Amino acid sequence: MSVEETSFPEEVQADLAALLRENAELKDKYLRAAASIENARKQAERVAAARTQSRLQELYLRLLEVVDNLDRALAYANDDDPLAPGVRATREQLRDVLRREGVTPIDLAPGAPFDPEVHEAVETREGHVAEPTVAAVGQPGYTFEGRVLRPARVAVVRPPRES
Secondary structure, three states: OOOOOOOOOHHHHHHHHHHHHHHHHHHHHHHHHHHHHHHHHHHHHHHHHHHHHHHHHHHHHHHHHHHHHHHHHHHHOOOOOOOHHHHHHHHHHHHHHHHHOOEEEOOOOOOOEOOOOOEEEEEEEEOOOOOOEEEEEEEOOEEEOOEEEEOEEEEEEEOOOOO
8 A cells, every 4th residue: 555545634634734834944944044154155255355355455565665665776876886786686576576476567658648547647737749648657557467556657748728
């Protein structure tokens, strides 16, 4: 005799139906809780990654200040200064470390079109140009993982104002 052929009393069938409903409700709650835990785990990973990214950017910005100071020291060094080769080698080593970590200089030269996404205008003057153009680079800019880490600080020549 199979279970299908067995006739259960009505109260057993009612209890079984109630247990099946409760089982379905508990399964639904379990699946929702599991999904909630998974979402919380993913959110925690995103927050940790964003925090790490932010900390790296802060560190790289501080290291770029060191590169800037080494550049300034070399700008004032004499050709016969015995420290200049060591300062130059240190600067290049630091630049190489930054490059390997994904910090790359923004390619820029005077005469390039001014791009407010990657350039910060620190000086503006009028000139005979059709569009705003970089006249001089005061401080190089850098990107990290495809985003501007520090914009290049530039002097800009812009077209004359219409009178």
